[in-house]
Amino acid sequence: MKGSQLGEENGRRSYESLRRTAQALETRADIARAALRLFRTRGWAGTTVRDVAREAGVSVPTVYSTYGNKQGLARALADAADLTAGVPRQLAELEAAAADPPRQLAAMAGYDRRLFERAGDVLRLLREAGRIEPELAAVYDDGRVRADETRARVFSSWPDGTLRPGLDLRAATDVYAALCTVDVYTTLTAERGWSPGRVERWWSDALARELLDR
Template sequence: MSAEGTRRRYDSLRRTAQAMETRAEIAQAARRLFVARGWTATTVRDVAREAGVSVPTVYSVYGNKAGLTRALVDAAGLSADPSRQLAELEAPQATPERQLAVMAAFDRRLFEHAGDVIVPLREAARTEPELAALYRESRARADETRVAVFSSWQTGTLRPGLDVRTAADIYAGLCSIDVYTTLTAERGWSPDRVERWWGEALARELLNTPPDHRA
């Protein structure tokens, strides 16, 4: 390849890297402002100023404020490593007890790494229709995983009287950010302890374990 061709290739790589850095800087600025001020009080202009870019740049990268918020929600999900969760759920040795522990570990990572984003966005969703729809979508995705896992179990795995949807409801009630925050921030539990307790509690509440195997 000629020197000119090499220079053009590296120029292209440089532009791609710069674009990725700009996206990350904008998202990080939005996260800081949303956490500090709340969604309603934060404007696209505020985000642009915090990120050190122009307002048109924010719009060109994320479309609008709702698009920027969606990016934050997606980033929050990625911070919990969904690929790891899927691999562990599908592992040949993954028993129902192990699968519950895997999902609890995912939620622990999610709340530990992105709880500061989830809580203010949930609160803003109470009055902002766009955020309400986004929050419902994120909760529906979480339920899809749980329903898929529970539906894959053999008949009789769930406790008598429980159907898959009710099991998903119970899971959501136990493994919530409110429970995580209460135990870690107010009760002094470590994230590891919360994760272990979730796994044990979920097994007790959801699985049809013979009496002599129960704690």
């Protein structure tokens, strides 16, 4: 086979692989969104794997191969929450503001606002159901760990002297976690009448005040 033909063949194989990956991700997203819709309307106890498969337009074996059993669908809830909040958008904003810690904090606050605005009920469902379902508790805890890891990676990318004196990486992550929670968001929007945008702006300002050495 000539070099040009070999290159074309490799290119076709690469694109086919990318298409298969994209299709698998889309299927995963379809299942996650279907699980989210059903859990919201029927609750955890009232939803079966078969229901999710029917809602997603896929076979029951496809759901099992993607997420496992019903407990595994708790991961679908977490995936759906991430999808609604826009993880790719957050990453793009963080990269665009790589040399600007206040802007990065604002990007992170924006992600949390979208997450709690669009999927706060999912997070509360996981947290409450996790009190009696260990698998759900593990999914909720995993989400918190991933959030802490994202924040720690961002903070550790800053030059020395960016954080306030006396704050190390762990303490900075703790401060962020204490400020930006679904409970704070719910209190301010549902009980105090704040708009989601106002919460996001307050978070951005408060994080900069609490974390950055001015």
